[in-house]
Amino acid sequence: MDVIEEVEAILGYGDTCNHCLGRFFGKRSFGLTNEERGRALRIAHEITANEPHQEPAPESCWICGGELSRTDAWAARVVEAMQGIEFETFLIGTRVPPLMAESEEMVWSDLSLRDPEPLKAEMNREVGKAVSEMTGKVADLQKPDVVAILDLADETVEIQVNPVFFSGRYLKYERGIPQTHWDCRSCRGAGCERCNFTGKQYADSVEELIGRPVIETFGAENAVLHGAGREDIDARMLGSGRPFVMEVEAPRKRLVDLAALEAEINRSAEGRVAVHLTGWADRKMVQSLKSDKAHKKYRILVEIDGPVTSDEFRTALDQLNGVTIRQRTPTRVSHRRADKVRERQVIDIQCTGTQDDRYWVEVVGEAGLYIKELVSGDGGRTRPSLAQILGRTASVVSLDVVQVRTTNEQR
Incomplete structure (x- = not known):
């Protein structure tokens, strides 16, 4: 079956927009968008069949329902959803309704197509290009600051803010403080008389004493301390301190002055805990710290x-x-x-x-x-x-x- 025959077979399933028609041949040729490729294939088929040229309404497409013609609108939703969040890099992801995915996969299988591009891939790319133009930020497939998930069924955008990591060493001057938060043993964090309804076994931890200023500074949801081992609750941590990496979850700010943050942590936890921050880190550094035999x-x-x-x-x-x-x-x-x-x-x-x-x-x-x-x-x-x-x-x-x-x- 040659290309024109494949196009005729595809159009036989129902109204198909140029985006979706081009996607079925998405990995063939270069320098064309799927919409341009689809329009060229449609015209070539009409010339071969001696038929008048007809452009289907995008919303009549039996596969995408016109979603691929609304990428600018989706991009605007993404930009609106990311208001107030500092980021330099982003990534677009798409949840495709099962019926859409099954429709295109049926055509791939029926016609044994070798070069199709999934609807999800085009949505991710085209919305990403539009978001980049609107914001001046760049897409990053490996380590994006934020991820925007397009839900085509619900017509919503979900924003996932990836964590920020920084490293340092902490000193603990006061005995009786655990390294990390402990849920109350009786209520397991729910709150009860034994823990004075705090849900905590201990009133404070090194993680919380460092983390409270961190959460406020970054506008974050939480801060998790990863230490190179841990000392007993009744032990102090002196000398040059214990290496740690702090994971800042869902930060709305990323461009933070670590020297100022260090000063604020030491001010707020004075006499109990102190830190020396050494720089920015990443998840690999957490893994290295956890596996290090210090x-x-x-x-x-x-x-x-x-x-x-x-x-x-x-x-x-x-x-x-x-x-x-x-x-x-x-x-x-x-x-x-x-x-x-x-x-x-x-x-x-x-x-x-x-x-x-x-x-x-x-x-x-x-x-x-x-x-x-x-x-x-x-x-x-x-x-x-x-x-x-x-x-x-x-x-x-x-x-x-x-x-x-x-x-x-x-x-």
């Missing part, structure tokens, strides 16, 4: 049940230096983590002084080493442990993380 350095105050000389204590620490520790999931986190045995190395452990018959210890551990259990033994779930070596009960009175070194920093 080494941590801890400063802990250890209490021993019963008298132990400094020499005995230091000798016991020497037996842990450089050793690989086998740790079964600690009792304190077994309700939320898989019960398995992990092997982690103590890279370095030293006694740095004493305080009221307690010992200050600095530990550098491989990522995932449970420090409290390294000291206490957790009822034999961690071996070897300081308590096991000393033959006495040992516990961590206070714990601070003083350094987090990422893989790149270890090189």
